[in-house]
Amino acid sequence: MRRRRLTPAFGSVLGILALVLLASSAQAKVWTVNITGFAFSPQGVTISEGDSVKWVNLDPTPHTSTSDTGLWTSGNLAQNGTYEREFSANGSFPYHCALHPSMHGTVNVTSVATSRETWGRVKRLYKDR
Numbered sequence: 001m002r003r004r005r006l007t008p009a010f011g012s013v014l015g016i017l018a019l020v021l022l023a024s025s026a027q028a029k030v031w032t033v034n035i036t037g038f039a040f041s042p043q044g045v046t047i048s049e050g051d052s053v054k055w056v057n058l059d060p061t062p063h064t065s066t067s068d069t070g071l072w073t074s075g076n077l078a079q080n081g082t083y084e085r086e087f088s089a090n091g092s093f094p095y096h097c098a099l100h101p102s103m104h105g106t107v108n109v110t111s112v113a114t115s116r117e118t119w120g121r122v123k124r125l126y127k128d129r
Contacts, residue, residue: 030054033105035063040105047087049112054084068094
């Protein structure tokens with residue numbers, strides 16, 4: 001099987017892609033979940049390790065963001081009240097409103113390593129060509 005050599009230009013493109021992937025995974029983001037109409041919106045959010053979720057209560061009625069497993073509780077949030085929490089580990093984190101148990105949502109946290117693993121697959125793909 002004949003191996004192709006990467007041209008310098010193509011190698012540069014791959015290098016830039018790697019920098020973009022690593023830089024984007026290194027910058028923490030804040031994701032907003034609105035509380036409106038007795039619901040979390042969006043009900044499910046997927047973020048990266050190190051990102052934060054900010055809950056904003058837009059209802060005139062108090063609400064909470066309370067982990068189903070006891071990891072966090074916002075306390076009562078009045079209208080326009082906010083609560084922000086950073087997620088440093090990957091996994092699925094279900095939560096609810098302690099005042100209105102029918103309200104529930106989930107924060108899904110993906111590992112930063114996922115971006116690195118994807119980049120590793122891209123490099124192997126082009127290495128084998």
